[in-house]
Amino acid sequence: xxxQSTSSEAQxxxxxxxxxxxxxxxxxxxxxxxxxxxxxxSAVVFLVLVLGAVFAPLLAPYNPFDPSTLNLMxxxxxxxxxxxxSGELYWLGTDDQGRDIxxxxxxxxxxxxxxxxxxxxxxxxxxxxLGLIAGYFGGWIxxxxxxxxxxxxxxxxxxxxxxxxxxxxxxxxxxxRDQMAIWVLIVSIGLSDxxxxxxxxRSSTIVEAQKEYVHAARLIGRKPGAILRKHLLPNVMGPVLxxxxxxxxxxxxxxxxxxxxxxxxxxxxxxxxTLIRIGQDYLFSGEWWILLFPSLTLLALALSVNxxxxxxxxxxxxxxx
Amino acid sequence: MLxxxxxxxxxxxxxxxxxxxxxFSMFRFMGDPLENILGQEATVLDRQELEDRLGINKPxxxxxxxxxxxxLQGEFGVSYRNAIPVAEVIAERxxxxxxxxxxxxxxxxLFGIALGVYTAIRRDGFLANFIxxxxxxxxxxxxxxxxxxxxxxxxxxxxxxxxxxxxxTGTMFGRPxxxxxxxxxxxxxxxxxxxxxxxxxxxxxxxxxxxxxxxRTDYIRFAHARGLSSRAIHFRHALTNTLxxxxxxxxxQVGQIIAFAxxxxxxxxxxxxxxxxxxxxxxxxxxxxAAYLLLVGSLFVVINLIVDLLYLVIDPRLRVERGAxxx
Amino acid sequence: xxxxxxxxxxRVRDLVVxxxxxxxxxxxxxxxxxxxxxxxxxxxxxxxxxxxxxxxAAIIGLLDSPSRIASGEVWLDGERIDNLDNEGLRKVRGRxxxxxxxxxxxxxxxxxxxxxxxxxxxxxHLSISRAEARERALAALVEVGIPAAAQRIDAxxxxxxxxxxxxxxxxxxxxxxxxxxxADEPTTALDVSVQAQILSLLRSLCVKRNTGxxxxxxxxxxxxxxxxxxxxxxxxxxxEIGPTRDVVESPGHPYSRGLMAATPSPSELADKDLRLNxxxxxxxxxxxxxxxxxxxPRCEFVKDRCRNAVPTSYPSGNSHSxxxxxxxxxxx
Numbered sequence: 001x002x003x004q005s006t007s008s009e010a011q012x013x014x015x016x017x018x019x020x021x022x023x024x025x026x027x028x029x030x031x032x033x034x035x036x037x038x039x040x041x042s043a044v045v046f047l048v049l050v051l052g053a054v055f056a057p058l059l060a061p062y063n064p065f066d067p068s069t070l071n072l073m074x075x076x077x078x079x080x081x082x083x084x085x086s087g088e089l090y091w092l093g094t095d096d097q098g099r100d101i102x103x104x105x106x107x108x109x110x111x112x113x114x115x116x117x118x119x120x121x122x123x124x125x126x127x128x129x130l131g132l133i134a135g136y137f138g139g140w141i142x143x144x145x146x147x148x149x150x151x152x153x154x155x156x157x158x159x160x161x162x163x164x165x166x167x168x169x170x171x172x173x174x175x176x177r178d179q180m181a182i183w184v185l186i187v188s189i190g191l192s193d194x195x196x197x198x199x200x201x202r203s204s205t206i207v208e209a210q211k212e213y214v215h216a217a218r219l220i221g222r223k224p225g226a227i228l229r230k231h232l233l234p235n236v237m238g239p240v241l242x243x244x245x246x247x248x249x250x251x252x253x254x255x256x257x258x259x260x261x262x263x264x265x266x267x268x269x270x271x272x273x274t275l276i277r278i279g280q281d282y283l284f285s286g287e288w289w290i291l292l293f294p295s296l297t298l299l300a301l302a303l304s305v306n307x308x309x310x311x312x313x314x315x316x317x318x319x320x321x
Numbered sequence: 322m323l324x325x326x327x328x329x330x331x332x333x334x335x336x337x338x339x340x341x342x343x344x345f346s347m348f349r350f351m352g353d354p355l356e357n358i359l360g361q362e363a364t365v366l367d368r369q370e371l372e373d374r375l376g377i378n379k380p381x382x383x384x385x386x387x388x389x390x391x392x393l394q395g396e397f398g399v400s401y402r403n404a405i406p407v408a409e410v411i412a413e414r415x416x417x418x419x420x421x422x423x424x425x426x427x428x429x430x431l432f433g434i435a436l437g438v439y440t441a442i443r444r445d446g447f448l449a450n451f452i453x454x455x456x457x458x459x460x461x462x463x464x465x466x467x468x469x470x471x472x473x474x475x476x477x478x479x480x481x482x483x484x485x486x487x488x489x490t491g492t493m494f495g496r497p498x499x500x501x502x503x504x505x506x507x508x509x510x511x512x513x514x515x516x517x518x519x520x521x522x523x524x525x526x527x528x529x530x531x532x533x534x535x536x537r538t539d540y541i542r543f544a545h546a547r548g549l550s551s552r553a554i555h556f557r558h559a560l561t562n563t564l565x566x567x568x569x570x571x572x573x574q575v576g577q578i579i580a581f582a583x584x585x586x587x588x589x590x591x592x593x594x595x596x597x598x599x600x601x602x603x604x605x606x607x608x609x610x611a612a613y614l615l616l617v618g619s620l621f622v623v624i625n626l627i628v629d630l631l632y633l634v635i636d637p638r639l640r641v642e643r644g645a646x647x648x
Numbered sequence: 649x650x651x652x653x654x655x656x657x658x659r660v661r662d663l664v665v666x667x668x669x670x671x672x673x674x675x676x677x678x679x680x681x682x683x684x685x686x687x688x689x690x691x692x693x694x695x696x697x698x699x700x701x702x703x704x705a706a707i708i709g710l711l712d713s714p715s716r717i718a719s720g721e722v723w724l725d726g727e728r729i730d731n732l733d734n735e736g737l738r739k740v741r742g743r744x745x746x747x748x749x750x751x752x753x754x755x756x757x758x759x760x761x762x763x764x765x766x767x768x769x770x771x772x773h774l775s776i777s778r779a780e781a782r783e784r785a786l787a788a789l790v791e792v793g794i795p796a797a798a799q800r801i802d803a804x805x806x807x808x809x810x811x812x813x814x815x816x817x818x819x820x821x822x823x824x825x826x827x828x829x830x831a832d833e834p835t836t837a838l839d840v841s842v843q844a845q846i847l848s849l850l851r852s853l854c855v856k857r858n859t860g861x862x863x864x865x866x867x868x869x870x871x872x873x874x875x876x877x878x879x880x881x882x883x884x885x886x887x888e889i890g891p892t893r894d895v896v897e898s899p900g901h902p903y904s905r906g907l908m909a910a911t912p913s914p915s916e917l918a919d920k921d922l923r924l925n926x927x928x929x930x931x932x933x934x935x936x937x938x939x940x941x942x943x944x945p946r947c948e949f950v951k952d953r954c955r956n957a958v959p960t961s962y963p964s965g966n967s968h969s970x971x972x973x974x975x976x977x978x979x980x
Contacts, residue, residue: 151339154621156580166602166610167347253463260465261587263602280469280588283477284484295466303461539754545710546749547769547820548742551734557768561759636759 060103074098116252122190127197135205157192164188245309340618397612418593425517437528468515468588485590572628656683663720678884691875709737746821752813756805763801773824788819811842883942890967900964
């Protein structure tokens with residue numbers, strides 16, 4: 001009797017509408033987060049960068065891409081210095097054309113984050129879809145998908161991204177290339193990383209597809225599409241989230257690398273990598289701030305996402321490599 | 322054992338066939354090379370003349386066989402950008418890349434293994450912990466930032482080392498090489514460190530964790546119980562067992578090194594095939610891209626094959642067939 | 649005969665091993681004392697966790713960090729060895745004290761031919777050349793009964809069967825002719841059919857060389873067949889020590905009694921209706937060793953005194969038992 005009453009009490013407590021925030025606060029992930037200084041610092045840094053990127057048009061003191069606001073006389077202003085032409089204060093200095101470095105960084109961050117997030121989203125959607133199909137249907141479909149994955153994984157993904165970027169450039173008319181560059185980048189990086197999602201999802205799907213409830217769903221005549229979407233997809237989302245965080249860091253670095261090499265975001269829509277490419281030219285002439293601040297921003301972004309990914313991997317799935 | 326070797330070779334051939342297919346498709350079906358070379362104002366006659374020279378007016382199948390047969394002989398067509406045979410450009414630039422990759426690879430492997438062993442043996446030491454923490458940041462740094470940082474410190478601020486080019490090149494094995502002169506060796510240092518640093522960190526972390534694993538095994542305990550010296554235990558017994566899994570990773574890292582040579586060569590203006598490839602991507606120079614793909618693909622396949630065969634040499638357990646045959 | 653014959657080969661006095669942990673200080677070995685004479689095989693028996701293996705590891709100074717010898721003394725042939733530095737201990741290991749571990753497969757380096765492992769051990773301890781070391785390695789393999797030893801000296805561990813591997817391990821432990829051997833569960837990982845061969849090999853080699861042996865096992869059958877004397881460990885303490893025959897036939901400590909009763913003799917095994925006499929309860933974990941005699945919660949003779957005081961060793965027949973039942977003063 002006693003045990004019954006306590007269990008019904010527990011049920012009542014569980015059923016009682018506890019606020020979502022409260023439940024989230026009490027979850028294991030939140031506990032581990034509160035006890036990991038590295039995760040907290042990384043999250044704060046990442047959040048600041050994301051907010052800066054999202055609200056760039058509001059936060060940036062200047063619009064670096066509106067030529068009418070530029071004052072060439074303000075060029076090469078040192079950090080915390082006043083422009084020779086306008087007499088205005090520039091926190092992080094200006095570049096050769098008098099563009100405010102702080103503002104270009106905010107806009108560059110916006111483009112870097114956008115490309116990184118979209119590339120990972122693209123890779124995840126493609127990888128999860130192909131992984132589910134390979135794991136559920138098996139047979140020759142699986143063989144084809146996984147062989148392609150095997151061959152692709154032999155090659156470093158940055159090379160594949162460059163190659164796809166080159167091919168895509170070849171397929172777009174030259175006059176549209178700069179305009180399309182950002183979308184081409186997203187597809188290139190996404191296509192170079194789908195393999196990692198597909199492999200994990202496939203193996204989770206194979207395990208899950210053998211369980212009773214999937215058999216039952218099949219027996220009552222549900223269509224494969226519905227089974228994949230309603231039953232299998234939710235079960236593979238945990239590892240996908242972890243991989244997505246890890247590959248967000250890699251996608252951001254890949255984008256920066258491609259843009260730095262001049263095969264990424266164009267100078268008209270510069271990402272952090274493009275800014276570093278531009279700043280590198282001033283390394284020898286002493287205008288260090290044009291290079292340093294975009295580099296530090298990229299470093300903070302890559303490091304915070306990387307550390308968050310590491311932490312999340314340890315918490316959610318210690319077995320995932 | 323023979324079956325193992327045959328299977329590996331067959332797998333490599335399959336990868337090459339697929340890479341060859343992609344390479345040919347790019348070569349044949351992409352873009353309008355004539356327009357790329359001649360510009361939009363070219364006359365019909367100009368176009369025809371160039372079509373004949375590039376051979377892109379023949380049937381697809383003929384072109385395919387021509388492409389593959391040519392590729393086997395190191396013949397990759399003519400660069401769209403400057404109308405020089407691709408093979409010539411690559412032959413001129415490949416030694417520089419291989420030299421850079423080789424030196425970085427050796428740097429990464431030597432320092433990676435040495436630091437990995439050190440941090441494993443002095444597990445709780447101050448220096449070992451410091452190295453481990455630093456390496457965590459090193460893994461997050463993009464290669465090109467490392468390169469820029471090194472240039473800034475050693476070339477701009479200290480002025481110790483050159484920031485670009487190969488320095489004076491002499492001749493080694495009939496090819497120009499930076500290793501023959503002091504200025505060439507100095508020019509190699511920064512690019513090699515940049516290219517090898519990430520791989521070094523990776524190898525170091527791997528060697529450390531494998532070594533810690535091995536040091537916990539029974540045969541290491543037994544070696545201690547037999548009174549062997551720490552040096553013999555660490556290097557003769559633990560290290561050899563550590564290196565078996567490490568060799569695969571090192572082999573795969575060679576691929577990464579060649580891939581990231583593209584980045585390093587651009588940062589240091591190193592005249593290798595990597596910077597050639599980047600220029601080809603910028604200018605949509607399809608033959609060069611296709612040739613680079615095939616070249617790198619073959620390199621990866623060969624490296625993976627060598628790694629697999631090295632296993633046979635190092636691990637006697639894989640040579641079971643031979644062992645059983647002898648007794 | 650040396651001057652040291654008056655002293656036992658190995659003398660262990662009040663050995664205490666401690667492991668500092670977050671939940672407190674553990675004592676896996678808690679005040680153990682015993683001697684081993686030349687040419688004698690001392691069996692050390694007890695359940696897993698009783699401190700058998702840790703005692704062995706402590707003697708050769710191979711405790712896994714953070715375990716450490718907290719107090720007590722270990723003497724070998726009249727020389728104290730528990731306070732030696734690393735280099736001193738290294739010279740004792742292999743040369744003075746040979747060690748044999750449980751699993752012969754994992755005890756051998758898989759990547760080195762067994763001949764190389766033998767030769768390197770010989771070269772470390774005896775100042776001999778590589779060629780002499782190899783000759784010695786071959787002789788050692790012949791001695792432990794490896795057939796066609798000359799052909800198999802360059803073979804790898806995985807090319808031998810389990811029993812042959814353990815012979816190789818014995819050859820490795822004995823190649824520098826140590827005076828004392830610690831054999832930690834040497835037959836546990838082997839087939840039953842091979843166990844007896846390995847034990848008789850070990851016994852004959854040690855008798856021939858007048859080597860003292862500490863044979864650690866949880867198998868009373870091995871104790872009864874192989875050892876001259878036996879020490880029974882319980883929760884890190886010595887429960888009883890004495891001639892094997894006496895301890896097996898008339899155990900003095902209630903725990904030994906239970907242990908013997910739980911091990912069927914061959915004649916008993918033939919009896920189909922046999923019910924083993926299990927000791928009620930189980931050995932306490934290191935975190936909750938009870939006060940007083942560690943065995944008292946399971947003991948059928950328990951007295952108030954047992955709950956409060958730790959019994960010292962009292963003579964019981966030819967043996968010594970750490971039990972108040974044998975406290976002559978209390979009885980009188």
